[in-house]
Amino acid sequence: MPWIALVGPELEENLSLRYLAASLAEAGFESHILAFNSDADAVAVLSAILDAPEPPLVVGLSVAFQWRAPDFLALAVALREQGYAGHITAGGHFATFAAADLLRDFPALDSICRQESEATLVALVRALADGQPWHDVPGMVSRDGASGGEAQFAALPAVPDLARLPWPVRSGEPARCFDHGIAPIVSSRGCYANCSFCCIAAWHEQTLPGKRYRLREPGDVAAEMAAMQRERGIELFVFHDDNFFIPNHGKSLARLNALADAIEAEGITNFATVVKARPGDVTEPVFRVLCERLRCIRCYVGIETDADQGLITLRRWGRSSQNHRAIDVARSLGLFVCFNILMFDPDTTLDSVGKNLDFIEYAADYPFNFGRVELYAGTPLLSRMQAEGRCSGDYLQWDYRLAAPDIQRFYELAMACFLSRNFGEDALANTIQGMRFDLEIVRRFHPEAHDDRLYAAGRALSRRLALDSVATLRTLLGHVGRGAPETADAALVEPLTARARAVEAEVRAEMLGLAHTLQARVGRGRPLTFLGDRVATPLQRAVTVEVAS
Amino acid sequence: MSAEDRNDDRNDDLNDDRKNGPKRLLPELLPAPSPVAAALSPTERVAERARLFLQRFRGLGTAAGAAVLSLQCGYGVVDPLPPPPAQCSASPNPFGALTASAQSGARQGGLTTIVLELRSAGYPPNNFVGYRIDAVRVTGGTLVATDDRSQTGQGGFADLLVTLLPESATATMLVEVDLGCGAAVVTKHYRVMFTDLAPGSLVVVTEAGDGSDGGAPDGGAP
Numbered sequence: 001m002p003w004i005a006l007v008g009p010e011l012e013e014n015l016s017l018r019y020l021a022a023s024l025a026e027a028g029f030e031s032h033i034l035a036f037n038s039d040a041d042a043v044a045v046l047s048a049i050l051d052a053p054e055p056p057l058v059v060g061l062s063v064a065f066q067w068r069a070p071d072f073l074a075l076a077v078a079l080r081e082q083g084y085a086g087h088i089t090a091g092g093h094f095a096t097f098a099a100a101d102l103l104r105d106f107p108a109l110d111s112i113c114r115q116e117s118e119a120t121l122v123a124l125v126r127a128l129a130d131g132q133p134w135h136d137v138p139g140m141v142s143r144d145g146a147s148g149g150e151a152q153f154a155a156l157p158a159v160p161d162l163a164r165l166p167w168p169v170r171s172g173e174p175a176r177c178f179d180h181g182i183a184p185i186v187s188s189r190g191c192y193a194n195c196s197f198c199c200i201a202a203w204h205e206q207t208l209p210g211k212r213y214r215l216r217e218p219g220d221v222a223a224e225m226a227a228m229q230r231e232r233g234i235e236l237f238v239f240h241d242d243n244f245f246i247p248n249h250g251k252s253l254a255r256l257n258a259l260a261d262a263i264e265a266e267g268i269t270n271f272a273t274v275v276k277a278r279p280g281d282v283t284e285p286v287f288r289v290l291c292e293r294l295r296c297i298r299c300y301v302g303i304e305t306d307a308d309q310g311l312i313t314l315r316r317w318g319r320s321s322q323n324h325r326a327i328d329v330a331r332s333l334g335l336f337v338c339f340n341i342l343m344f345d346p347d348t349t350l351d352s353v354g355k356n357l358d359f360i361e362y363a364a365d366y367p368f369n370f371g372r373v374e375l376y377a378g379t380p381l382l383s384r385m386q387a388e389g390r391c392s393g394d395y396l397q398w399d400y401r402l403a404a405p406d407i408q409r410f411y412e413l414a415m416a417c418f419l420s421r422n423f424g425e426d427a428l429a430n431t432i433q434g435m436r437f438d439l440e441i442v443r444r445f446h447p448e449a450h451d452d453r454l455y456a457a458g459r460a461l462s463r464r465l466a467l468d469s470v471a472t473l474r475t476l477l478g479h480v481g482r483g484a485p486e487t488a489d490a491a492l493v494e495p496l497t498a499r500a501r502a503v504e505a506e507v508r509a510e511m512l513g514l515a516h517t518l519q520a521r522v523g524r525g526r527p528l529t530f531l532g533d534r535v536a537t538p539l540q541r542a543v544t545v546e547v548a549s
Numbered sequence: 550m551s552a553e554d555r556n557d558d559r560n561d562d563l564n565d566d567r568k569n570g571p572k573r574l575l576p577e578l579l580p581a582p583s584p585v586a587a588a589l590s591p592t593e594r595v596a597e598r599a600r601l602f603l604q605r606f607r608g609l610g611t612a613a614g615a616a617v618l619s620l621q622c623g624y625g626v627v628d629p630l631p632p633p634p635a636q637c638s639a640s641p642n643p644f645g646a647l648t649a650s651a652q653s654g655a656r657q658g659g660l661t662t663i664v665l666e667l668r669s670a671g672y673p674p675n676n677f678v679g680y681r682i683d684a685v686r687v688t689g690g691t692l693v694a695t696d697d698r699s700q701t702g703q704g705g706f707a708d709l710l711v712t713l714l715p716e717s718a719t720a721t722m723l724v725e726v727d728l729g730c731g732a733a734v735v736t737k738h739y740r741v742m743f744t745d746l747a748p749g750s751l752v753v754v755t756e757a758g759d760g761s762d763g764g765a766p767d768g769g770a771p
Contacts, residue, residue: 012572023586043604050606068592074598081603105592154765175572182572276577300577314648340579359649371579399582416721419751420744423581430578490689490721497720501745 002129003030003151004121005049007075008062008092010035012175013184015240016092017062018168023118023185026166027123032056033171039071042078050082057086058125064092066376069396076108087128087242092116093184093199096206097378099141101395106373112151113212115207119157128247149513159207162189167224172346174232178443178518179525180235186220187259189214189307191242193278196315196381197373213243218255222262229268236297237444238274245281252286262294271442276300276307280318284333285339291333297440301326303339303368306359307352313345315380319447320359327363336440337366338433344372344411346385347403350481353410357477364466368424369429369438372411375400410480414488417497417516421504428504428511429469432462433526435511437516441528449521460513461507468503472496554576581751589648589670597670616761631702634669634705637677638731646675647707647728651752654712661746665724665739665754669707678707683727683734688768690715718746 004024006017010033012443021031023402047058058078061072076088091113095102099112111121111134114327120139124542127134135142138157143149175182190204190213204212246252263271267276272295279301294414301519305311306323330337342357360368374397375382385391385400393399402408439458459481589597617652637643646704654662669677678699685692700706715722723740727734742753 010572037604039598043605046602046606069599070595071596073591074602077595077599078602078606081599082606103592106595146660148719173572271677338577340577369579372582373581394591396594415753416742417744419742419753422579490723490733494720497744504745 001030002057003032004125005034005059007034007036007045007059011035011037015168015184015186019165020118020121021169022166023122024125027122042075044217045075045500046078049079050084055086056083057128058088058472059088060121061090062088062092063095066094069094073106080108086332087115089124093203094211096203096375098395103141103151113353114139115156116160118160133373140525146483158205162214163220170228170232174234176525177528178522180236180441181232182236182238183228183234184238184240185224186241187216187239188243189243192247192391193317194315197379199376199378200302202378209485218262219258221259222266224267235270236272244275246275249283253289256286256289256294262450264466269294272297274298278302279322279326282329284329287329287335297336297444298437299335299337301337301339304342305356309347309352310345313347323359336436340367341370342373344369344399348407348475350407353477357473361470362468364463367433367462368466371422395405407481410476413476413493414473416493417426417500421500428465428508431529432465432511435515436462438527438529439517441519442522446522454514461510465507471499568622593670633702634676634678634750636679638679640677642733643677644728646677649754649756651754653746653748653750655751657714660714660718661748662712663741663752665713665741667709676706678705679727679730680707682709682710683729685711686725689720689722711724714721715746730766
């Protein structure tokens with residue numbers, strides 16, 4: 001029987017691949033999900049395909065992330081070199097936006113499946129299995145033989161009806177925290193916002209211009225949750241919706257209540273949720289229902305920037321006051337939130353950095369990370385930067401310099417100080433979120449093991465790290481802002497960096513001690529702090545730096 | 550048809566992905582900014598990575614893998630086999646083909662070494678060899694060794710390694726490398742940044758211009 005190899009990241013259950021696998025299964029095709037979490041998995045993936053008793057009819061590559069694209073393309077090249085003669089297709093956000101470039105430059109690829117590809121992939125596989133033409137399958141991008149191989153785009157199919165899509169395949173063991181099963185889920189697809197740096201809105205704009213947001217029925221979502229709890233013991237549901245909330249507080253409230261009613265009707269009693277929100281979503285009435293009825297224990301709030309300049313550049317459709325309100329509401333409800341700050345964007349000034357530092361200080365009891373806006377395929381920001389002639393690199397990886405020499409200098413000094421804290425091996429800015437999560441799991445599921453002093457100690461740890469980051473950045477900001485000579489940079493950065501590492505060592509030691517204490521008090525499973533220590537590593541190891549001469 | 554009807558037994562027909570390893574809960578990770586290896590085209594960068602995958606798949610070390618790739622791999626299926634590299638002296642901008650990267654190396658005397666690698670592409674138009682290191686000067690560390698691992702066969706490339714021992718695990722080194730190519734010489738200035746250095750740590754290299762035009766190098770900000 002022909003089978004399909006679905007290759008993609010599986011650090012957590014990859015819903016895009018698992019939705020595809022479910023649609024293939026419904027159509028009668030067997031598929032295997034092959035985890036390709038980093039280049040270290042390449043040999044295992046090659047072996048699974050090349051050493052199989054029967055080679056797969058199709059290899060599908062999930063190229064959602066631009067920075068992972070070279071890995072997936074190299075895998076395709078290596079498969080061909082080893083003689084794999086089946087069909088290789090790619091899909092996902094990056095593959096969709098870069099389809100013409102990829103088909104031009106990589107003969108190893110036969111096709112690209114654009115957009116939400118459940119129907120496209122099934123139709124492609126069916127055509128190949130039947131020996132029928134496949135180039136005109138809706139959603140397909142192929143090479144046009146008549147025009148010398150230029151990309152030929154078939155029309156897009158109708159977007160999948162979320163009420164009819166089979167639920168994603170849930171094979172394999174789920175993630176666990178203190179032995180509580182964790183699974184991702186989506187209750188919607190799409191994004192109604194218009195952020196300049198994000199490819200998700202651009203992606204959905206291709207298929208549903210102006211109406212980019214589709215919701216599942218609450219009853220269907222609750223039924224999937226109930227099935228996962230019944231069949232796999234899942235208790236923690238991580239909603240990966242780009243917009244879990246509707247851009248109308250009254251409608252959001254109604255939808256959350258409807259979902260809570262449906263969950264109750266399904267008889268799910270022991271559970272918790274994790275969601276993401278835009279700052280404007282966070283109001284007291286909506287979040288009270290989120291916390292009390294949907295038992296949310298963690299919300300990622302997409303702050304991104306608190307500077308007026310950044311809010312405009314990034315097209316956040318929000319205001320600083322909404323960012324502050326989001327933090328205030330979380331505090332009032334005792335909800336654990338975390339956030340990222342895109343400290344550096346193409347228009348960032350020293351003043352906007354100062355504004356963001358003020359915000360981080362305001363919200364210092366919640367973990368955060370900061371970085372630079374990267375330029376992703378399909379985004380309005382990339383188009384703008386290309387039009388302004390400010391991009392270097394190519395479609396696989398764009399780079400740029402910040403607008404003014406002083407902010408570029410500050411950025412480079414900041415990266416020198418914060419590389420390992422924010423991005424490096426076991427980056428503490430990420431792992432400390434795991435420790436805070438552990439505290440929430442204990443508070444929700446093991447009240448007998450919860451201790452207010454431990455909880456406060458955990459919060460104090462992340463506050464200490466946050467304030468240390470702010471203090472270090474302010475020192476650098478002052479140095480650059482007063483025009484200190486560049487020859488003084490190294491003398492400033494070296495002790496600051498040493499101090500930062502010393503603070504991290506202390507915080508990490510206390511964090512691990514706290515996690516051990518929690519583990520002993522709970523008496524089952526392992527905390528996320530231990531698992532999370534390894535989470536960031538494979539994703540970030542790929543960035544060891546090459547610099548053009 | 551109910552939702553559960555739609556999904557009844559669907560998992561039974563599918564391969565169990567248990568071998569994929571334990572799943573995690575991912576935080577919203579920010580990408581680490583990384584400069585672009587501008588000297589290499591997308592196809593060149595991908596081909597380099599494919600070469601690495603194939604070496605590992607065939608269970609070969611780097612040197613042996615490169616040799617076998619030249620003889621057997623062929624890249625004939627999807628990409629043409631690259632020609633042997635040209636001598637750098639044939640290039641009007643011989644040193645423009647070299648890119649720099651660095652990684653942490655072996656431990657030595659309680660400290661972790663750093664290997665600065667200067668490399669050309671294995672594919673045209675930047676597949677040159679024939680470079681030499683005339684001298685290395687280090688501020689904030691010491692020079693341990695230099696090594697020339699360039700390969701001249703098909704798919705070959707320049708590969709110059711400079712092993713450095715930093716003065717501390719948390720610092721910045723300034724490295725000046727005098728490079729030669731026939732009669733042409735240049736001094737490359739690199740800033741090597743690292744924090745909490747240990748095997749596997751990230752190491753950042755930025756280049757601060759070169760002295761090939763006789764002007765003063767831009768040795769300030771990276």
